[in-house]
Amino acid sequence: MQLQKTLDAIQSNSLSIEIFGLGYVGFPLAVRLASVGLKVIGIDINSQRIHRLQNNVLMDSELHLKNEFLQAVKNRNLQLANSPSRSDNPKIGIICVPTPIPDEYTKSSVFVKDAIENFLGTSKEGDLIVIESSIEISTTEEMQKIIESKGFKVGYDYGLCFCPERIDPQNKKWTLENIPRVIYCSDDISFKIVQKIYSHVNNANLLRVNLPKIAEVVKSFENAYRLVNISLVNELAILCDKLGINVKDVIDAASTKPFGFTPFYPGAGAGGHCIPKDPRFLLESAKKFDAKFTTIENALNVNSQMSFYISNSIDETVKKLNLAKSVLVCSLTYKADVEDMRDSPGFKIINELKIKGFKVFAYDPFFKLELVDKYLKENNMKELNFEQKNNLSDESLRGVSCLCIVQHHTQIKSRLEEVYEKSLVPFIYDCQGKLKENQKSKTVLDSLGN
16 A cells, blocks of 8 residues: 555654745745655745745744754755755655635635645645635545546545644744644555654644544634634624723623633724635525524624724814824734734724724734735725834824824834833724723723723
8 A cells, every 4th residue: 555655754853844825834944854864855936935935034933943954955854945856755645725715706716726736736646635714615525526636535545634733923822832733644655754854843742633624724813713713702792882981890890700601802804815715615505505694794793893993082082182183003913913904903903093084003023014015905905005114113203193003013012112201193093992091191091881
């Protein structure tokens, strides 16, 4: 059996691992596996990304991996390429490419399909594919058909697994190395192969399920759970705002219940690559059976309305205080301390403020002018509709009536506190309510649900 030869190849380290997609999932995985001596080829169709990595240029969020990365490249355990290559040795392809929200023109599996077809172009019997990308339900079965159309028999002479990523960027407690994983495998030998590989990732802490659809629904449901609870607490924050009470007081008091309650805190809405997207896969699946998933539909609607509520609150307060319509939106990433600006609530708030006639400035320490086209595409924008600020200096804040804080990046935490304490702007709207009340300050502090 060809797959048995692949299992044996792990022992002799004559196995080649090709990782497709060197983003926030694929790059740390490639570095991790290469660092333990496995032969890894990191593949990305973005030639600029490969060029930067070949010149040892990492993103800020990857700098903690730089020493391991450089050593892996030096030892030739990690190579970088735009496409896969042929090898006489068994190969494993790990798919970590992004999946877009499906629409009438594009299927969510478009990049996964391309990556798998690229791998199959240089593949042979005994090879194995692991999909880590978040995918729509039934995609694994669709990929099996593509593999078998090339003459392979999945589960006999070819392996197919789905092991959805579980990464929470900047989470110091739960990392790539200790997060348990769910996995579907086409056969027992493929599972043993993946156990050997992932013993170097998370100590092979893998929960095997017997159907690909189970693993696919698990991934979408995990993020649906977060979306629903984030939307729930944001609606609670809006109600508390109208009641004149602090939503954090409510949540903190409810958190004393030792069972049946997990605290979520309000913000500008869920953004990024997973939470607003993956639950839609459940919706798409339900539609195929003429069914509804009303809870998710409502949560998505609440999430989309948060930018309108925040911008409307800012507009009303500015009018009440008789201030000029000049606002600086602080932080454009979807989450604190990450560089990712995909589907960011900050951009949505800017759009709403522009509609209301505000002069809008924006600042984020992670914002890079050379990536503007990428940011525009990720947020469905044709052009930047704000003036970029390079810092939060006194000069940059001059003439700004309102500072809208969307995310609290660690590197600007002390400066934000200083801006508030010294009343450097007349009005601060804190979307997460993290700035504390200060009776000495003349600044008007308004927070979501506060």
